C-alpha cells in the first residue's frame with residue numbers, strides 16, 4: 504500500500520499561464536491539492552484567481568500542465584474534464600433560468616441517467632423508472648446542500664441569494680466530483696448563510712471531496728483551508744498554512760494589510 508505522501512495529488516497545476524492580448528493575467532502558477540484537503544486561493548481583485556480556474560479547466564488558451572491523480576489531462580476539453588470529475592462553480596451564478604431548481608439539478612444528472620432514445624421509445628415504462636430514480640437522486644443532492652424542499656419547483660431567480668449560491672455548488676457537485684473548484688462561494692452572502700456555507704464546505708471535506716476555494720472572505724478561508732496559495736498580479740506570492748500566511752510579511756504588505 505502506498506503511503507499518503509507518495510500518492511500523486513488529486514489535482515496538480517504546473518506552470519500555468521494566461522494572457523489576454525498584451526495582458527499577462529497569470530504566469531508560472533503551480534500548486535496542488537491532495538485528497539481530503541481544502542486548498543484556498545486568495546489575492547486582490549484582478550490578481551488572476553479566476554483565470555487560474557479557466558486555464559486549468561481549459562476554457563481559455565494557456566501555458567502549463569494539469570495533472571489529475573498523476574495523469575496529464577492538460578489537453579482535455581472542459582466537458583471531458585468535467586466528466587472525469589473536475590467540476591467548478593463560477594463567480595457569477597449560472598443556471599438554466601427557465602428551469603426549476605429541481606430541473607436544473609436533474610439536468611446535470613441527466614448524462615448518467617437518461618435512457619437512450621431506443622429505450623425511451625420501446626420501453627417507456629423503463630424511461631419512467633429511470634426518470635423517477637433521477638428525481639430521487641436530484642432531491643437527495645439538493646437536500647444535502649440544505650436547499651429547502653419548498654424551493655424545488657421555483658425558478659432559481661426566485662429563491663434567496665444565499666440558496667442560489669448553495670444551488671451553484673450542488674449543481675457543480677452533481678453525483679460527486681473528484682475535485683471541486685469553487686470561485687468565491689461566499690460572494691454576496693453573510694450572516695446565517697455564511698455559517699451554512701461553512702458547514703457545507705466542511706461536510707464536503709469530511710466526506711472526501713477535495714476542494715480548491717477562491718475566496719475573499721478571510722474569516723471563512725482561514726477557517727476552512729488546510730493550505731493557502733496567495734496570488735498577486737498573476738504570480739504566486741506565497742503558499743502555506745493559514746497561520747503561516749497570516750504571519751507572512753510579504754502577504755501582509757501586499758494584501759492582508761489592506762484587505763477589505
Ligand SMILES: Nc1ncnc2c1ncn2[C@@H]1O[C@H](COP(=O)(O)OP(=O)(O)O)[C@@H](O)[C@H]1O
Nearest residue numbers: 523526528546547548549550551552553554555
Ligand atoms: N476575458 C478577459 N479578457 C481580457 N482580460 C481579462 C479577461 N478575464 C480577465 N481579464 C483580466 O485578467 C486579469 C485577471 O482577472 P481574473 O482572473 O478575473 O482575476 P481575479 O479572479 O483574481 O479577480 C484582470 O486584469 C482582468 O481584468
Ligand SMILES: [Mg+2]
Nearest residue numbers: 552553554594
Ligand atoms: Mg475572480
